[in-house]
Amino acid sequence: MADGARLDIQEILEGLGQRVQERPYPMLALGVFAGYVAGGGFFSKLTRPMARAALGALLVPGVRERLRGVAADLGARAPAAQA
Incomplete structure (x- = not known):
């Protein structure tokens, strides 16, 4: 079980590299965004209006x-990449 998990993590890291x-x-943009969210910036006064706009856009059916x-x-591409 541990060997399987180790191999999965190794595959993820190789794919990420x-x-x-x-x-x-x-x-790089993804890393900056992840750091911003992890640092608590997601709930800041700057981000709140942007989050509302994004949620509002999700309400539009198109x-x-x-x-x-x-x-x-x-989702269709992911299994093909693992094979």
């Missing part, structure tokens, strides 16, 4: 359907 090499700027399509596309 590959993505950083292929597309460094989006991965945006919601587009996000579902993107999520379905990403």
Whole structure:
């Protein structure tokens, strides 16, 4: 069980390293965002209006359907990448 988990973590880290090499700027942005959220910035006065706008956009059916399509596309690609 521990060996399987170790291999899974190793695969995740290798995949992450590959993505950083292929597309460094989006991965840098993701790191900055993760640090911002982890540092408590998600609940700041600056972020609150942006979060409200994002949630409001999710209420619009066209945006919601587009996000579902993107999520379905990403879900369809994930098993192919693991094979």
